[in-house]
Amino acid sequence: xxxxxxxxxxxxxxxxxxxxxxxxxxxxxxxxxxxxxxxxxxxxxxxxxxxxxxxxxxxxxxxxxxxxxxxxxxxxxxxxxxxxxxxxxxxxxxxxxxxxxxxxxxxxxxxxxxxxxxxxxxxxxxxxxxxxxxxxxxxxxxxxxxxxxxxxxxxxxxxxxxxxxxxxxxxxxxxxxxxxxxxxxxxxxxxxxxxxxxxxxxxxxxxxxxxxxxxxxxxxxxxxxx
Amino acid sequence: xxxxxxxxxxxxxxxxxxxxxxxxxxxxxxxxxxxxxxxxxxxxxxxxxxxxxxxxxxxxxxxxxxxxxxxxxxxxxxxxxxxxxxxxxxxxxxxxxxxxxxxxxxxxxxxxxxxxxxxxxxxxxxxxxxxxxxxxxxxxxxxxxx
Numbered sequence: 001x002x003x004x005x006x007x008x009x010x011x012x013x014x015x016x017x018x019x020x021x022x023x024x025x026x027x028x029x030x031x032x033x034x035x036x037x038x039x040x041x042x043x044x045x046x047x048x049x050x051x052x053x054x055x056x057x058x059x060x061x062x063x064x065x066x067x068x069x070x071x072x073x074x075x076x077x078x079x080x081x082x083x084x085x086x087x088x089x090x091x092x093x094x095x096x097x098x099x100x101x102x103x104x105x106x107x108x109x110x111x112x113x114x115x116x117x118x119x120x121x122x123x124x125x126x127x128x129x130x131x132x133x134x135x136x137x138x139x140x141x142x143x144x145x146x147x148x149x150x151x152x153x154x155x156x157x158x159x160x161x162x163x164x165x166x167x168x169x170x171x172x173x174x175x176x177x178x179x180x181x182x183x184x185x186x187x188x189x190x191x192x193x194x195x196x197x198x199x200x201x202x203x204x205x206x207x208x209x210x211x212x213x214x215x216x217x218x219x220x221x222x223x224x225x226x
Numbered sequence: 227x228x229x230x231x232x233x234x235x236x237x238x239x240x241x242x243x244x245x246x247x248x249x250x251x252x253x254x255x256x257x258x259x260x261x262x263x264x265x266x267x268x269x270x271x272x273x274x275x276x277x278x279x280x281x282x283x284x285x286x287x288x289x290x291x292x293x294x295x296x297x298x299x300x301x302x303x304x305x306x307x308x309x310x311x312x313x314x315x316x317x318x319x320x321x322x323x324x325x326x327x328x329x330x331x332x333x334x335x336x337x338x339x340x341x342x343x344x345x346x347x348x349x350x351x352x353x354x355x356x357x358x359x360x361x362x363x364x365x366x367x368x369x370x371x372x
Contacts, residue, residue: 011322040275047278048321054282056321 001030002094003119003127004037007112010096011184012045012090013052015110019087024049024112025079025101026066027093034127036061037092037113039066045092045112045137070097116147135208141196142150143187147203158184170198232286232352234261236345237276239269241299242335243291249338250345257345260287260352268292270303277314277328288353289344291331305333324355 006012013197032038039109045063053060063082067075070093076083083089083101086131088108091098095115102109102220132149138156139146148154152160154172162170167182188194207214238244244265252259266272270291279289286346290311292304318325329348333340 009317013320044275044278047275047282048317051278051281051323052321 001033001077001119002096002115003034003113004031004113006036006045006092006096006182007053007114008046012110014050014111015091016090017086019060019108020058021061021085021087022110023063023065023079023082023086023089025070025083025089025091025093027051027068027091028066029071029095030169031092031094032066032115033121035121037094042066042092045090064090066068070094071100074099076101076104078218080105091121108112120170132209133205134204138201141199142184143191143193143196145180145184145187146181147184150183152177154204155181156204228251230354232260232349234282234289234345234352235285236261236263236288237266237269237272237288238263239266239292239299239304240265241323242293242297243331243333243341245335246333246337246341250342251336251338253338253370255338257342257355258349260349261345265328268298268300268303269307270298272298272307272310274310277311281323281327281358284329284358286355286358287327287329287348289324289331289348291333291344293343294332294334310314323358326355327358328353329363 001139008020023216024046026032026037026039026042028038032040035041043065046064050060050062063086065079065082067079069075070091083105084107086107088110089105090110090112092112093101096112097113098109098111118131119127119128119134122128128159129149131146132154133146147156152159152169153160158180160181163179163182164170167179168176169179171177183193185197188196234339236243236247238247245262247263247326264276267327269290272290277290279287292307295304298304308330311328315328318328333342333344
C-alpha cells in the first residue's frame with residue numbers, strides 16, 4: 001500500500017488559514033489502512049481543526065467525508081457538487097488523490113499528508129518500505145526480498161562493507177534495520193537457491209524508475225476508445 | 227457557561243472508576259457535581275475523538291479513569307487508553323487548549339474516596355483555568371445528561 005504520514009497540525013492549520021468553508025476528504029484505501037487519512041482520521045483532524053479555529057476566534061465550517069479511492073474520478077464524482085461549493089478541500093489522500101482532485105476541480109486542494117513510500121504492515125502501527133516501484137522487478141532472483149527498496153544503497157551486488165557483525169545495516173535511521181543482502185543470502189539458503197548470490201547483476205537501467213521522468217502505463221486492449 | 231462551575235466529562239471504566247464513583251455515592255462522599263460520568267466498558271474503548279468531541283461540545287475538562295495498571299479486565303485496555311490520552315494531551319496545546327484540562331487516572335473499584343478526591347482536585351484545577359473558549363454547542367452536555 002501507499003504509506004503516508006499526517007502533516008503536523010501546525011502546518012495544516014497554517015495551510016487552512018485563508019479558508020472558512022472546507023471539505024475534509026479522506027480516502028478509504030491505502031491511507032485508511034496506514035491510519036493516516038481514512039474516515040477516522042478525517043473525524044479526528046476535523047475536530048482538532050474546529051477546536052483550534054474556535055480558540056482563535058475564527059471558526060471554520062468543515063464538511064467531513066471520504067471516498068473509496070481518491071485516485072479515481074469515478075469515486076470522486078459523487079462529491080463534485082459539494083467540492084465546488086467549498087473555498088478549499090483538505091485532501092487526506094496520498095499525493096495521487098490530491099493531484100487527481102486538482103485535475104478535476106477548480107478549487108484549491110490542500111494536502112493533509114506527506115506521502116512516504118510503498119510499504120507493508122510490519123505490525124500494528126508500524127509500516128516498512130519494501131518495494132521502490134523501480135519498474136524492473138528482480139525479486140525472483142533475490143528470494144522475494146528487494147535490495148532496491150531495502151538496501152540503503154540500492155545495491156544489486158551486496159552486501160557492502162557496512163554490514164555489521166549482527167547482520168544489521170550501518171545506516172540506521174528509524175532504528176537498526178537488517179542488511180537486505182544478509183536477508184537475501186539467508187532466504188536463498190532456505191529456498192535452495194543460494195547459487196543466485198553468485199550472479200553478478202549488471203549496472204541497473206534506471207530509466208524504468210523515476211529517473212526516466214513521470215511514468216505512464218497504457219493497456220491498449222482496455223481502452224474504451226475504438 | 228458559568229466561570230465558577232466548569233463542566234468536566236469523566237470517561238470511566240465500568241469495572242473500576244465507574245464502580246468507584248458508585249461507591250463514593252454509597253459512602254455518601256461529597257464531590258463536586260461538575261463531573262459528568264460517561265461509562266465505558268473499558269477505557270480501551272476510549273477513542274481520541276471522544277475527548278476532542280467533549281471539548282468541542284463545551285467541556286472545560288476531561289478525565290479518563292481506568293483500572294490500576296495490571297488489573298485491567300481486558301488485560302491492557304487501560305494501558306492503551308493512557309497512550310491515547312497522552313497523544314491527545316500533546317495535541318491540545320497546538321490547538322490552543324491547555325493540556326491540564328485533560329487527565330488520566332488509575333483507580334480500583336474499591337477507591338470511592340479516591341474518586342471523590344480526584345473529582346475535587348480536577349474541578350479545582352479546571353476552575354483555576356478560564357472557561358473553555360470553544361463552547362460550540364453549549365447545550366450538548368445538558369442534553370446528554372440523565
